[in-house]
Every structure is written in structure tokens, then in C-alpha cells.
Amino acid sequence: MSAYIVEDERKVTTLRLREMKEQGRQVAMLTSYDFTMAGIVDKAGVDIILVGDSASNVMQGNLTTVPITLDEMIVYARGVARAAQRAMVVSDMPFGTYHASREDGVKNAVRLMQKAGVDGLKLEGGREIMDTVKGILDTGIPVMGHLGLTPQSVYKFGGYGLRAKEQAEADKLVEDAMMLEKAGCFALVLEKIPSWLTAKVCDELSIPVIGIGAGPADGQVLVLQDMLGMNKGFKPKFLRHYADLYTQITDAVGQYVTDVKSGSYPNENEWY
Numbered sequence: 001m002s003a004y005i006v007e008d009e010r011k012v013t014t015l016r017l018r019e020m021k022e023q024g025r026q027v028a029m030l031t032s033y034d035f036t037m038a039g040i041v042d043k044a045g046v047d048i049i050l051v052g053d054s055a056s057n058v059m060q061g062n063l064t065t066v067p068i069t070l071d072e073m074i075v076y077a078r079g080v081a082r083a084a085q086r087a088m089v090v091s092d093m094p095f096g097t098y099h100a101s102r103e104d105g106v107k108n109a110v111r112l113m114q115k116a117g118v119d120g121l122k123l124e125g126g127r128e129i130m131d132t133v134k135g136i137l138d139t140g141i142p143v144m145g146h147l148g149l150t151p152q153s154v155y156k157f158g159g160y161g162l163r164a165k166e167q168a169e170a171d172k173l174v175e176d177a178m179m180l181e182k183a184g185c186f187a188l189v190l191e192k193i194p195s196w197l198t199a200k201v202c203d204e205l206s207i208p209v210i211g212i213g214a215g216p217a218d219g220q221v222l223v224l225q226d227m228l229g230m231n232k233g234f235k236p237k238f239l240r241h242y243a244d245l246y247t248q249i250t251d252a253v254g255q256y257v258t259d260v261k262s263g264s265y266p267n268e269n270e271w272y
């Protein structure tokens, strides 16, 4: 049983996150997609639970995040929001729900907030979606940005490789990050970019910058099933496994099958 830290019992809010950055305290963020797991993640002291559109891969078995819909995200996010007592719950806006127009993006954002009961939303992209980001912020919804490897653009990028290796893309990313902060975003995720660039963005911004495969930042985020070792074949360089649940669950289920088939489950202490 390992120890874990809950520095502050109060509900995590945009204000708390800003304080954490000012005080140099790291933000721990993980994904969850259901009530049971989110309850455990919340109790263990995670500051932000992200209902990522990675639910498309993890929960639905799709190859990308593109197919997941707003209605599907609402179902996952509602379960997570019901479980979280302390953590701030942020839901991804799925692909295509904030790209057609500012009005459309605002309408979908309001629907996701109201139906799911989450505390904020995450959108992928910079200047291209700035008008919509501002529109959503104007309604009072907290927005988290996401730059670098933005998986909803995987078909445009041609894969999941490191982003912003070239100076031009790195310069654009820094400008976009500053625009998102200026617009009023409360935090920013940077995914799979060189660590020198993450350090630069962290220096430039006064909102927390949360990295995944981006080196040291103001906080870190991982996909829960990945860090728990449930996705056997998946081990990119940035991923640390904190458990081997694939093996533990397989062993437990295998033992159950053996017990049922041998008649050792249930025994007389396990029936009425």
C-alpha cells in the first residue's frame, strides 16, 4: 500500500489551480470515464479528472478519437461528475462539435456542461478556434486549452509523432499558448512536444501548463488505463506503469473461472 498526498481537502477550482502555479505546486491530472474509477481516482488525490475523448479508444475500441459523439461524451462525463468530490472534472469537447461556427460551439459547450454536470471543458487547438473559445468563455464556462499533438487532428498530422520539432511550429505553439491565456483559459495541456518548448511555455504563462509526453511542466496528465498497465501492448517512452492490472485482472478472472468450474465457488459461507 503506497502513500499518497492530498495537499488541500478543498474542491479544486480554477482559482485553486492558479494558486498552485503561483506556489510552484504540481497539478496531478488523470483521465476517467466512469463513476467507479473516478471515485477511486478522486479519493487518491488527483486534482483534475479529465473525461478525455480518449474514451473513444479506451472505452469504445476505436483507433482514433474522431468517432466519439457529444451524446456519448455526456454519458461518460456524467458518471465521472457524480463521483468526484474534490477533483475538478473537465470534459473534452469531441471532434466536430466546436469547429463549424462560434454559435454551434457555444451551443454544444452549454449542452455538455448542463447535461454532464462537469466543471469545465477542454478544446484542442489555438488561433483557428479562438473565436469559439472566447464565445464559450463568455458564457462563464472554464476552458482548458490543448496544443502540440492534438489527437483530433491525427489525419492531418499523418500520425501520433512528436510535434513542434521545427522552429516555425514551435513559434506558432508559443503564440497560440499566449493567445489562449489572454482569452481567459484556466489551464493548458501540452502533448508530445520537446521538453525545451514546454519549459518556455511554462515560463511565459501564468496559468498551469499540464504535460503529457512533454517533459517537466506545472503538472502531468496520463490516461488512467495506460498508467495502470491495462493496455498491454502500449508503452511509449513517456508512459510510466504504476501497476500491472492486465496481469492482476487476468489472474483474478482466471481464478474465478477455475473455482466455478471446479465447484469450489460458492462454498457454504457464500450462500443463504
Ligand code: KIV
Residues within 6 Å of the ligand: 031, 050, 051, 052, 053, 054, 055, 092, 189, 191, 212, 221, 222, 223
Ligand atoms: O483525451 C485525452 O485523454 C486527452 C489527454 C491525453 C490529455 O486529451
